[in-house]
Amino acid sequence: MVSKTKSPKLTKVSRAVSKTVGSYQRDKDMLIQILLDLQSMFGWLSREVLTEVSEQLEVPITQVYQIASYYKAFSLMPRGRHIIKVCLGTACQVRGSPRLLDTISAMLGMKPHETSEDMRFTLETVNCLGCCAMGPVVVVDEKYHTKPSPSDLRKIFESAK
Numbered sequence: 001m002v003s004k005t006k007s008p009k010l011t012k013v014s015r016a017v018s019k020t021v022g023s024y025q026r027d028k029d030m031l032i033q034i035l036l037d038l039q040s041m042f043g044w045l046s047r048e049v050l051t052e053v054s055e056q057l058e059v060p061i062t063q064v065y066q067i068a069s070y071y072k073a074f075s076l077m078p079r080g081r082h083i084i085k086v087c088l089g090t091a092c093q094v095r096g097s098p099r100l101l102d103t104i105s106a107m108l109g110m111k112p113h114e115t116s117e118d119m120r121f122t123l124e125t126v127n128c129l130g131c132c133a134m135g136p137v138v139v140v141d142e143k144y145h146t147k148p149s150p151s152d153l154r155k156i157f158e159s160a161k
Contacts, residue, residue, distance in 0.1 A: 016041055017052040028057050035068055044075040072126075080115045080122040082160040084108075085139040089128035092135035095147075100136045101125065103150055107157065121160070 020037050024030040034053060039045050045068050054061040068074045086101045105111055108121055115122040129137050134146040140156050148156065 013042075013046070013048045014052050017049060017056055021053065021056045026057060028059055031057065031059065031064065031067055032071070035064075035074060039074060044078050078115060078119065080119050082121050082141050083124065083139075084121055085124045085126050085129070086112070087127075087129045087131075087135060087137045087139075088125045089132065089135070091132035092129075092137055095135040097136035100138060100148070104138065104153060107150070107153060121157070 017038065020034055020041070023037075024034055031053070034057070035045060038049050038053070042049060050064050050068060051061060053059070054064045057064075068076060084104065086097060086104060088097055088101070101112065104123060108116060108123060110116055110121070110123055112123050112125045129139060129144070131137055131144065131146070134144075136147060138145050138148055138153075140160060145152065145156060
């Protein structure tokens with residue numbers, strides 16, 4: 001009989017998934033919350049995490065992947081330590097969010113939906129942040145910044161270490 005040994009990384013993932021799934025009594029209806037908890041723990045949802053969730057909940061991997069890829073709250077790619085979200089909703093667009101996005105992209109040397117090579121920043125765009133009257137708005141690590149100037153942005157990014 002051949003024994004299957006898991007790599008140390010997979011073992012860590014397996015233990016984390018087991019603990020998280022167990023905290024929800026292995027309830028398949030809690031799949032979204034389980035994935036949210038695991039993403040919070042790992043910063044993103046790797047193939048190993050999705051496979052472990054599928055196996056431990058006894059849910060088809062296609063269903064787990066479908067949920068993880070459908071909701072924008074989930075990331076299937078590694079993300080930076082600092083998440084930057086630029087609002088591109090109508091009110092923010094009218095007030096200059098495309099220029100704000102261009103400025104941020106130039107400052108960080110990256111395009112929207114990319115992560116910096118040093119894994120420091122991930123740049124995202126969103127359709128609305130719910131503060132239309134204050135636009136354009138950028139959120140860095142859940143802190144809202146309204147109408148930031150380039151010098152404001154430099155300070156914000158420098159303080160995000």
